Amino acid sequence: MDKEIDWKNLSFGYMPTDYNVRCYFRDGKWGDIEVSQSEEVNLHIAATCLHYGQEIFEGLKAFRGKDGKVRVFRLEENAKRICESAKGILMQPLPVEKFKEMVLKVVSLNERFVPPYGSGASLYIRPLELGISAQVGVKPASEYLFLILVTPVGPYFKTGFKPTNICIMRRYDRVAPNGTGLWKVGGNYAASLTAGEHAHELGYSAVLYLDPKEKKYLDECGPANFIAIKNGVYITPASQSILPSITNKSLMQLAEDMGIKVECRHITVDELEQIDEAAAVGTAAVASPVGEIDDLDTGKKYIVSKDGQPGPIVTRLYETLRGIQLGEIEDTHGWCTVVE
Numbered sequence: 001m002d003k004e005i006d007w008k009n010l011s012f013g014y015m016p017t018d019y020n021v022r023c024y025f026r027d028g029k030w031g032d033i034e035v036s037q038s039e040e041v042n043l044h045i046a047a048t049c050l051h052y053g054q055e056i057f058e059g060l061k062a063f064r065g066k067d068g069k070v071r072v073f074r075l076e077e078n079a080k081r082i083c084e085s086a087k088g089i090l091m092q093p094l095p096v097e098k099f100k101e102m103v104l105k106v107v108s109l110n111e112r113f114v115p116p117y118g119s120g121a122s123l124y125i126r127p128l129e130l131g132i133s134a135q136v137g138v139k140p141a142s143e144y145l146f147l148i149l150v151t152p153v154g155p156y157f158k159t160g161f162k163p164t165n166i167c168i169m170r171r172y173d174r175v176a177p178n179g180t181g182l183w184k185v186g187g188n189y190a191a192s193l194t195a196g197e198h199a200h201e202l203g204y205s206a207v208l209y210l211d212p213k214e215k216k217y218l219d220e221c222g223p224a225n226f227i228a229i230k231n232g233v234y235i236t237p238a239s240q241s242i243l244p245s246i247t248n249k250s251l252m253q254l255a256e257d258m259g260i261k262v263e264c265r266h267i268t269v270d271e272l273e274q275i276d277e278a279a280a281v282g283t284a285a286v287a288s289p290v291g292e293i294d295d296l297d298t299g300k301k302y303i304v305s306k307d308g309q310p311g312p313i314v315t316r317l318y319e320t321l322r323g324i325q326l327g328e329i330e331d332t333h334g335w336c337t338v339v340e
């Protein structure tokens with residue numbers, strides 16, 4: 001190993017690893033999995049991904065467990081979701097089995113970059129698919145590149161598991177009512193940069209978007225799903241413009257296992273008055289507790305955490321999910337795949 005990696009002080013950035021894996025769709029079929037040591041891709045100047053945003057991605061993690069084994073969390077769910085994203089913007093879906101094989105291969109090849117147990121760090125896995133054939137007319141590409149890179153990332157909560165504040169700003173939408181919000185499309189992120197940066201400038205960690213049609217119901221929380229606890233019930237928005245988070249799906253299952261009622265339904269802004277806990281959920285943080293929600297249009301402030309601490313249910317859900325990922329708690333739902 002070149003230099004010792006300071007696992008505890010890694011950021012959520014990019015660090016080069018040894019290998020990435022690639023697979024091309026050409027002449028109507030997917031080819032063999034290729035292993036690459038290059039950090040670059042060679043693209044045609046007229047590739048559809050460059051001109052018309054034909055690009056989708058995924059994000060998942062591998063963890064070093066208490067027993068030293070490396071576990072990938074909910075591999076199959078990510079495989080299925082990127083197929084849905086592909087179909088959504090007319091790209092070629094990668095077969096689920098091929099996705100799994102590629103992920104396990106790239107993790108195993110870069111095993112030395114999976115951070116040690118106890119560091120709080122993990123190996124972030126980033127699959128992406130690009131339309132690569134040359135075309136100037138607006139239509140789907142005939143050739144695709146599916147690539148998976150990995151990079152170690154540090155603990156999300158460097159200063160501890162603490163609530164942050166988020167805001168509502170009705171002037172911004174992340175996606176359109178019947179648009180691409182339910183798929184993991186790179187363009188959705190480009191469309192949300194202005195709003196996100198504006199929120200950061202004002203000292204908020206994210207924008208809590210409202211539904212883009214009526215601006216009445218809660219939608220996504222930046223690049224994460226929003227969840228809240230109200231009278232002991234787990235509530236999360238039902239919407240056509242939300243990316244179905246695998247973390248949210250997992251937390252809903254854990255909540256049910258704990259005997260907590262789960263409701264996936266419309267949540268109005270006014271209902272924020274009555275919530276006891278809230279969090280933004282996704283692979284990066286699992287659950288990032290929310291302290292306060294400021295509606296910048298009405299001036300109303302919804303104080304979620306009165307004592308500046310995360311609530312008990314969000315904390316318990318967070319700890320349970322982390323425990324399963326690290327092999328500390330029995331994986332009764334079969335969510336983890338051990339890398340051999």
Ligand SMILES: *Cc1c(COP(=O)(O)O)cnc(C)c1O
Pocket residue numbers: 059184220222223224225243244245246247248281282283284
């Ligand atoms: C990836 C993503 C999430 C979180 O999904 P997970 O599967 O939990 O990582 C939530 N919202 C958006 C917009 C996303 O892109």
